[in-house]
Amino acid sequence: MTVRGEDALTANLTGGLARLARAHDGAGPVTVLKDTRVTVVRAGDVVVKAHPPGTDEAALTARLRTAARLPGVLLAPLAEWIEQVEGRLVTVWPAGEPVDPDDPDGAPWEAAAGLLARLHAVPVDGLGLPPAGGPARLARAVAQLDGLSTTAAEVIREAFRSLPPEAADTGPGAGRLTHGDWHLGQLVRHQGEWLLIDVDDLGAGTPAWDLARPGAWFATGFLAPDLWLRFLTAYLLAGGTAVPQGDPWRELDVPARALTVQLAATAVAAARTEDRPLDDVEEALVSSCGRIISTALPQ
Missing domain, CATH: 3.30.200.20 (Phosphorylase Kinase; domain 1)
Structure with missing residues (x-):
């Protein structure tokens, strides 16, 4: 053949x-x-x-x-x-050995938080790096819905439009090294130590974007509060500066909203490609986009 x-x-x-x-x-x-x-x-x-x-x-x-x-x-x-x-x-x-996606309780949350804190402490001056890829990933995810006229797609697009301008800012970063697409899948154990992988979106950016995905999962109810607290507490104890001690959501709110929109757009695009209905998690992400619209601050 x-x-x-x-x-x-x-x-x-x-x-x-x-x-x-x-x-x-x-x-x-x-x-x-x-x-x-x-x-x-x-x-x-x-x-x-x-x-x-x-x-x-x-x-x-x-x-x-x-x-x-x-x-x-x-x-x-x-x-x-x-x-x-x-x-x-x-x-x-x-x-390297990846994190077991089926065992969130056993995931190395503390090690991951410490690695991100150390990454965020690195100045980007002299590294010659482009902007971190978070905002560009958001825009690409929403663009996958072009031509799709379903209710879910329109809700996601409206949620995207409700985000403040900085959520889609792909200009020069904020002067700290940022992973740009961090989640537990970007962690492997190599020669006995946990390390960050995947440099495709590494660059100068806003470090809070690296905490946004677990923050978004926590806000939508998919990450248990105790796991979110383990991760956030370990990050702050390691000297992480992406969020303040007293009110982390002051810095996390916009990136977490943006990641929710990105995840929902990616899910709906995948369902279209696979010609299937949305599953329960995907429906919940779309519903979260509806809440983003209803709670959006005037721009």
Whole structure:
């Protein structure tokens, strides 16, 4: 059978990534860990990542260099140079043990909070980094709903329009190093220590965005209050400066609203692609967007 079109492109890409992993001493079976906007392949102790089409090479180079210079905080790449496979920019990393997504109680909340506090303490001057990717991710998620005329899509768009201007600000960051897309999936244990991974959105930004996803899950009822308190308390005890001690929601409110809109938009777009109805969690995210609209402050 002849493989054509997108199937052939995918096969060529994953095959090229597998060969690159082998060239970096990746032994054992090849596994495709992810194949969405990014493609991630693992062979033994080596992980190779093809970044999204259109990725800025200079920005990725600066992000890769920063990861290599922050041992104990960010997982360091196996190579500080960028490869190319099938026209995609590719980076090479050591494999790590991910967090178990089915055991939130056992997740390393305290370790994650400490890593973020240390990351946020790093000035971005001299690193040559672009703005952190949080606001741009929000805009991309909402853009996925273009042409969709369902009630859920309109509620999400209205919630997006209700956000203050800073929620969509992709201009120069606020002078602190920010992950840009932090959640528990961006954490691995490597050689006995937990480290942050995925530098695609690393940059100068507002650190509260890195706390916004767990904050949004807590606000919508999907993250237990005790887990949120564990995470927030550990962050503050580690010297984290993204939020004040007395009133964290003064800084978290806008980013948490923005992340709720982003998560809802991504969920609705996925349901459309998969031609299925929204599940209970996705319906709840859309409902949260309705509450964002009703409580929006005048701009």
